[in-house]
Amino acid sequence: MLSRRDFLKASVGLGVLGITGCGGDTLVPPAALAPPLPLDQLAASLRGTLLRPNSPGYLNAALPWNLRFANVLPLAIAQCQSAEDVRASLLWAQENQVPLVARSGGHSYAGYSTTTGLMIDLSTMNRVDFDPVSGMARVQGGGRNQNVEDALRPASVALPHGRCPRVGVAGLVLGGGIGFDMRLHGLTCDKLLETEVVLASGEIVRANAVENPDLFWACRGGGGGNFGVNTSFIFQTYPVDRVTAYQIIWTERLETLLPLALELFPQMPRELGAKLTAATDGTTLSLELLGQLVGSPADLRALFEPFYQVAAPFSEQIQDMAYWDGQDFLAEPDTTDYSHERSRYAFRPISAEGAAVILDYLRRWPGTGAAANWKFFLAGEQVAALAPDATAFVHRQASLISSIELDWLGTTSPEVVALNQAWQDEFHQAMLSFTSGFCYQNFIDESQQDYLRAYYGSNLERLVEVKRPHQRVSLPPIHPHRAVKEQRSWFESSWALARAPSF
Numbered sequence: 331m332l333s334r335r336d337f338l339k340a341s342v343g344l345g346v347l348g349i350t351g352c353g354g355d356t357l358v359p360p361a362a363l364a365p366p367l368p369l370d371q372l373a374a375s376l377r378g379t380l381l382r383p384n385s386p387g388y389l390n391a392a393l394p395w396n397l398r399f400a401n402v403l404p405l406a407i408a409q410c411q412s413a414e415d416v417r418a419s420l421l422w423a424q425e426n427q428v429p430l431v432a433r434s435g436g437h438s439y440a441g442y443s444t445t446t447g448l449m450i451d452l453s454t455m456n457r458v459d460f461d462p463v464s465g466m467a468r469v470q471g472g473g474r475n476q477n478v479e480d481a482l483r484p485a486s487v488a489l490p491h492g493r494c495p496r497v498g499v500a501g502l503v504l505g506g507g508i509g510f511d512m513r514l515h516g517l518t519c520d521k522l523l524e525t526e527v528v529l530a531s532g533e534i535v536r537a538n539a540v541e542n543p544d545l546f547w548a549c550r551g552g553g554g555g556n557f558g559v560n561t562s563f564i565f566q567t568y569p570v571d572r573v574t575a576y577q578i579i580w581t582e583r584l585e586t587l588l589p590l591a592l593e594l595f596p597q598m599p600r601e602l603g604a605k606l607t608a609a610t611d612g613t614t615l616s617l618e619l620l621g622q623l624v625g626s627p628a629d630l631r632a633l634f635e636p637f638y639q640v641a642a643p644f645s646e647q648i649q650d651m652a653y654w655d656g657q658d659f660l661a662e663p664d665t666t667d668y669s670h671e672r673s674r675y676a677f678r679p680i681s682a683e684g685a686a687v688i689l690d691y692l693r694r695w696p697g698t699g700a701a702a703n704w705k706f707f708l709a710g711e712q713v714a715a716l717a718p719d720a721t722a723f724v725h726r727q728a729s730l731i732s733s734i735e736l737d738w739l740g741t742t743s744p745e746v747v748a749l750n751q752a753w754q755d756e757f758h759q760a761m762l763s764f765t766s767g768f769c770y771q772n773f774i775d776e777s778q779q780d781y782l783r784a785y786y787g788s789n790l791e792r793l794v795e796v797k798r799p800h801q802r803v804s805l806p807p808i809h810p811h812r813a814v815k816e817q818r819s820w821f822e823s824s825w826a827l828a829r830a831p832s833f
C-alpha cells in the first residue's frame with residue numbers, strides 16, 4: 331500500500347524535476363491513499379515490473395509529455411512485457427475498483443494517459459519487426475515513431491507518421507495519424523491491417539477486416555483508450571526514395587502572404603506535404619512553411635513562386651534528401667512542455683478575412699514568456715480518397731487541420747496562464763466562422779465543447795454501438811479535478827471507467 335511518506339517522497343521528486351507552476355502546483359494524490367490494495371499480488375502476476383511511488387524510475391515513467399498534467403500521479407505503474415501482463419493489470423484494476431489508463435508514448439495533449447489509479451505502461455513493448463517479403467511491419471503496443479524509423483529506414487520503406495520521434499504509434503494510429511505523407515499515402519490508420527487488443531473482459535482478440543471487423547473499424551480513428559488496450563499493430567508499408575525537404579520563413583508582408591497561402595495550398599499537388607505556422611514570440615510575427623515534396627527542389631520553387639514574388643524569405647532551407655534523412659530534418663524537437671492546443675478542421679479555403687483575424691489575434695497575444703501560434707497541416711488527396719464511414723476517422727473531406735497552440739513555462743504565473751487561455755479560447759471561437767466546429771481527436775482538448783460530435787461527427791453513433799459490449803465497470807470519481815475529466819472523457823479516454831453514455 332502507498333504510505334503517506336511514499337506519496338510525499340514522490341511530491342518532493344516532482345519538485346526536484348521542476349514540475350510546478352500552473353496546473354502543476356496542486357498534486358493530485360494517487361488513488362490508493364485510502365484503502366489498502368493488493369499491489370504485491372499484481373506485482374507477482376507480471377513478467378514486467380510494477381513501479382510504486384518509492385521505486386527507482388517511478389517519476390520518469392509517470393511523467394507525461396504535457397507538464398500541465400505532471401501533478402497527476404499514479405498509484406502504481408505496471409510496466410508490461412506482454413499482452414498477458416496487460417490482461418493481468420486490467421483485471422486487477424477492475425477487481426480492485428482502481429481507475430486505469432493505458433500509456434504508450436505519453437504524448438496526449440491533454441494528459442489522457444495520466445491517472446491517479448493504475449497506469450498500464452506499454453513503453454517497453456516497443457519492438458518493430460519488418461518482413462521484406464510482404465512489406466508488413468509489426469509494431470508492439472508501446473512502439474514510438476522513432477522505433478518505426480529505426481526498423482524501416484534500412485529497407486527504404488515507410489508508414490505515414492508524425493513529426494515527433496517519441497509520439498507513440500498506439501495513440502497516433504488509434505486517433506488517425508496525420509503527417510507529411512498523408513496526401514500521397516493516407517493516414518497512419520489507413521495502413522493498419524490488424525491489431526491485437528486486450529478487452530475489458532481480459533480476452534485477447536485480433537481485429538482485422540475479417541475477425542472483429544467492427545472493432546477494427548473503431549481502432550482506425552476512434553481514439554486511444556476507448557475499446558481496450560492495443561498490444562500490437564500490423565501495418566502495410568510502402569517503398570520510399572527521395573524527397574525535397576523544406577523550411578522557409580518569412581517575417582515581412584505577412585498580410586499578403588498568409589491569405590495567399592490559405593488560398594493556394596488546398597490546390598497544391600498530392601506530392602506536397604505541408605504545414606504552415608503563423609507564430610509570435612511576443613515581438614516578431616513569422617510565417618513558416620515546412621514539409622516535403624516528392625519532386626525536385628526546382629519543382630518546389632516553382633510551386634512556391636507566388637510567395638517568393640510577394641517577399642524574399644527571411645531564411646530558407648530546401649534540400650533533396652533520402653526519404654528518412656528528410657524525416658530527420660523535419661522532426662520536431664521533443665521536449666516536454668506546458669502546452670494547450672485547440673484544433674479545428676477547415677473544409678473550404680479560409681478567406682482573406684479569416685487570415686486577418688489570425689494575424690490580429692497573434693498581434694494581440696498577451697504573452698507567456700514562451701510562444702503561441704496558429705497553424706495548419708495540409709490534408710486532402712489520399713486522406714479524402716476513403717469515404718468518411720470507411721474507418722472511424724470521419725473528417726476526411728477537410729482540406730486543412732488547423733490548431734492554435736499556446737505554450738508557457740513552469741515559472742509563468744497562474745494569472746498570466748489564465749489570461750492567455752482566455753485569449754486562446756476567444757481566438758478559437760473567432761475561427762469558427764472560417765473553419766468548422768469539428769476537431770482532431772489526436773489534438774485532444776479537455777476544454778472543447780460538444781467534443782464527441784466534434785471528433786467523431788456522423789461516426790459517433792456507430793462508435794457508441796461498437797463500444798457498448800466492451801463497457802464493464804462503473805467507478806466513483808476519485809478526486810474532484812479528475813472527476814470532471816473522467817466524466818467528460820468516458821468515451822475517449824477511460825474506457826474501463828465507462829459509465830452509461832450521457833446522450
Ligand SMILES: Cc1cc2nc3c(=O)[nH]c(=O)nc-3n(C[C@H](O)[C@H](O)[C@H](O)COP(=O)(O)OP(=O)(O)OC[C@H]3O[C@@H](n4cnc5c(N)ncnc54)[C@H](O)[C@@H]3O)c2cc1C
Binds near residue numbers: 442492494822
Ligand atoms: C510533440 C507532439 C507532436 C505530435 N505530432 C503529431 C503528428 O505529427 N501527427 C499526429 O497525428 N499527431 C501528432 N501528435 C498528437 C499525437 O498523435 C497524440 O497526442 C497521440 O494520442 C499520442 O499518442 P501516445 O501513445 O504518445 O500518447 P499516450 O498519452 O500514451 O496515449 C494517448 C491516448 O491513447 C491511449 N493509449 C495509449 N496507448 C494505448 C494502447 N496501447 N492501447 C489503447 N490505448 C492507448 C491513452 O490512454 C490515451 O488516451 C503530436 C503530439 C505531440 C505532443
